[in-house]
Amino acid sequence: MNTVIGSTATRVMDVAEALIQQRGYDGFSFDDVARAVGIRKPSVHHHFRTKADLVATLARRYTERFESSLAAIDTARRDPMARLEAYVLLFATTYAKDGRLCVCGMLGAEAAALPAQVADGVADFFRLNLDWLTAAFRDAQQSGRVTTTQGAEALAQLLLSALEGAMIVGRGGRSSVGPAAVGNHLLVCLSKQGR
Amino acid sequence: MNTVIGSTATRVMDVAEALIQQRGYDGFSFDDVARAVGIRKPSVHHHFRTKADLVATLARRYTERFESSLAAIDTARRDPMARLEAYVLLFATTYAKDGRLCVCGMLGAEAAALPAQVADGVADFFRLNLDWLTAAFRDAQQSGRVTTTQGAEALAQLLLSALEGAMIVGRGGRSSVGPAAVGNHLLVCLSKQGR
């Protein structure tokens, strides 16, 4: 009996995900994953034929989990601003765990050097987020909680960019400021009260 | 007589800089640089003993050039909003050239896996930018062009994060939206007119 939770394939994805968030696609190897999981390198290949397979699968899982979180926010919150604040919290929670970056933020930076199937998965993540945020900002504007004349699509791009960028600036600048502070400051600026 | 402009060391840095902006620190090799410059791998080592030396030197040059650009903006523009718009243009110009990322944005994402001397250079870049932006936003607030109640330091973090993030979201999401659009939208939201 093994006390480690989850199948080997799941544990491989968990470890690879954390390594990508800290070091990027080119910054980790199958051997790194194998050591952390407690198996040998060829055993990793048994579960994922290539590195591209592993990361593409892992990116899809990441996006699906995000999709679930967005659905949960829609269910739990009615107020548009509360939904946007909950969205910021998704990024803040990731970053709070050892300064981990968004998986697709890290991969997005490396997109020009990624296998096509991985880059496709990254694009899907951003599309999902922008669509959800656009709807959320449209609601916020219609309810009068956000009064800028900017379009909802532009506000979605702005918030997503600010959150992804805050992780990188926070890490690179060794700052205590992260996506939580940056995201909430932006929401205050956009809301009626911030003026 | 050689028609290529600049010393070999300069050309090595130019090529390495472009490779970092497209692929990141772990995404290029001395051999890649050598081929592009038209020399052999050991000749690159003659100019820069290690990869860390090369990238740290290149990052310093990048920051110094940015510092010159900021000084030029201060000289050419008096209006605080015009200065901020010119700042956005610095990122937009970089991104407009084949979708290149900010050197220190890319390296910032990889910071956890970088040699110390490189990570130090990245932190210097962000510190320089945040200091300049903080002063610019303070001026903009004192002149009444920016009326949010948020502190200038927070607004500096917000704009820098939005610009760095816009490059990554634009690249990863294969979007036509980049730092120019995102940065200018933010400035409109923060300015008196945008309300």
Added chain:
DNA sequence: GTCTATATACCGATAGAC
């Protein structure tokens, strides 16, 4: 499903000739 062993290629870096 995991292992040992291995193929093949590339990495950063160095020695030493020209």
Added chain:
DNA sequence: GTCTATCGGTATATAGAC
């Protein structure tokens, strides 16, 4: 300043035994 040759290490990936 550039080269050929090479070192030692590691990368992704596969073959085949258990």
